[in-house]
Every structure is written in C-alpha cells, then in structure tokens.
Amino acid sequence: MKILLAADGSECTKKAAAYLMTHQAMLEGGELVILHVQPALPPRVEGFVGHQTVADYHRDEAAKVLEPIKTFVGRHELNVRTRWVVGRPAHEIVNVAREEGAHMIVMGTHGYGMIGRALMGSVAQGVIAQSDVPVLLVQ
Template identity: 25%
Template sequence: MAEVAAETKVQSKVIVAIDESECSSYALKWALQNLDDKLKSGLLLFSVISIDYSGAFAGGYGSLPADLMTSMQDNQKKFVASLLAKAKEICAKHGVDADTVSVMGNPKDAICDAVQKYHCQLLVLGSHGRGAVGRAFLGSVSNYCVNHAKCPVLVVRQPF
C-alpha cells in the first residue's frame, strides 16, 4: 500500500472513511453533527485509491496497457483529492480542522491499516445498505472493518 497524499498534523482521534458514495457523505455530516467534542481533538478524512482494475477489461482480453493503467490511476488520484478537498470544506463549515490522507490499495485493508497507523480511537463509515445477499456477493467494507479494525467502528446508515 503506497501513501499518495498526506496532510496530517496530529494523531487523529476519529477517522472518517470517504468515498464517492452518498452514504459516505451522509456519514461525515452525521459525525460532524453528533460527535462535535470528539472531532475537536482530531479528525482524519481518509480515502483509498483502488488498484483493482480487473473488471475494466473483463472477458479475457488480456491485461490493461501500462499507459492506460497509469492514466486511470492518475485520474483516480485527482478524483480522490477533490473528494477529500470537498469533505475538508464541509468540516471547516462545522468549525472542524480535518487532516486528509489518501492511499492506494484495497479499501478494507487500507482503512484498517490507517486506524492503527494514526492511532485512531473511532472509525466512522457509511453503510451502502446492502442486504445479506448483496454483502455475500459484493462484500462489505464496513462489515470487514467492524471485524478487523483495532478500534470501535461506527457504521452510519442513511434513513430511508
């Protein structure tokens, strides 16, 4: 797992995993509204740049050309940087000065590794709201983190 961008000043107490989903945005806003005191002592906004492009060319057509792979990774890095910048702006509106980190890797492992690396006391994740069948076929980052993160995990689910 390679660290891509880091803007950290302190050991954060709370880490919020950010991705492009609405549930991730909702989890951040929920945390800002409900965990105010905890966030003042340190908030880390964390995002993962996925390195799995196996679905991009499904069907056995071979591997991706190196220049295409590099271009896809560069675009993803820019996208994740803009996600974190937007999340940081939302935090600032709530009076919270957040640090940001993005890494390349598998989201499940990267989030759990970041919890340990930054000595976080609470991990906040959004829930995609998949049922048991969806989790069985697609997996669940939040379920994995609940079972493997070395701190309490708060999974925030949007109301229907």
C-alpha cells in the same frame, strides 16, 4: 479523540460526515482524518500509460472525493486532515487507522443486508472484522 472518516464519495459518506458535524463533541480537542481509498489499477495500465499518469489519475480522483467533504467539515472549527491511499478498501482503512492512532473509525454503509453482502461483499463488514478500534456505521 482522533477519528478516521472513511470516504468513498457516496451519499453514505455525506451522511456519515453530517452525523459527525451534528455530534462534534466526539471531536472536541481531537482530530478528524478523512481517508479515501483508491482501488489499484491493473499493472498493465501503468505499463501502457506510465507511472506518472497513473499517479496523477489517483490524485485527481481522490481530490474529487475529499475536497467536497473537507469543504463541508471546514465550516466548523475542527482539526481536519485528508489522506488517500491505493489498495483494498477495508484493509487500507484499518491500516491507516492503526498508523494514525485513530480511536474510532466512522463510515457510511449502504445497508444492503445479508444477501447483498454475501453477493457483493462489504467494506464495512471487512473493517469491522479487522479493526482494533470501535467502528461507527452510519446508514
């Protein structure tokens, strides 16, 4: 099974990764793709500092999130890759899952509840609404 782990660097992501490591049978013979979505910077920033500076910033920020998770799951004999993209998180998570042919999306959730989601929105809620494959939320 190919699983896409959406990673934002939060404690929720760590819990989702730990869940997968304690349920490795889900990954047997498959692949784990760890994805981090960087929010886009305002266009005027790129105009001010230049394209390469913005690209370097995104790469460095993604590495800060992805490397610790890759190190954690790397202790296990799994087929693991990392990816990062720039865009709207829910939309990009679903798009990458489709591109990768993922069978499932796993992600941590902050568990703010109905009022919190109404006020702040929820990446998990957006992924569930748009995804064609099962979504496993770990709280």
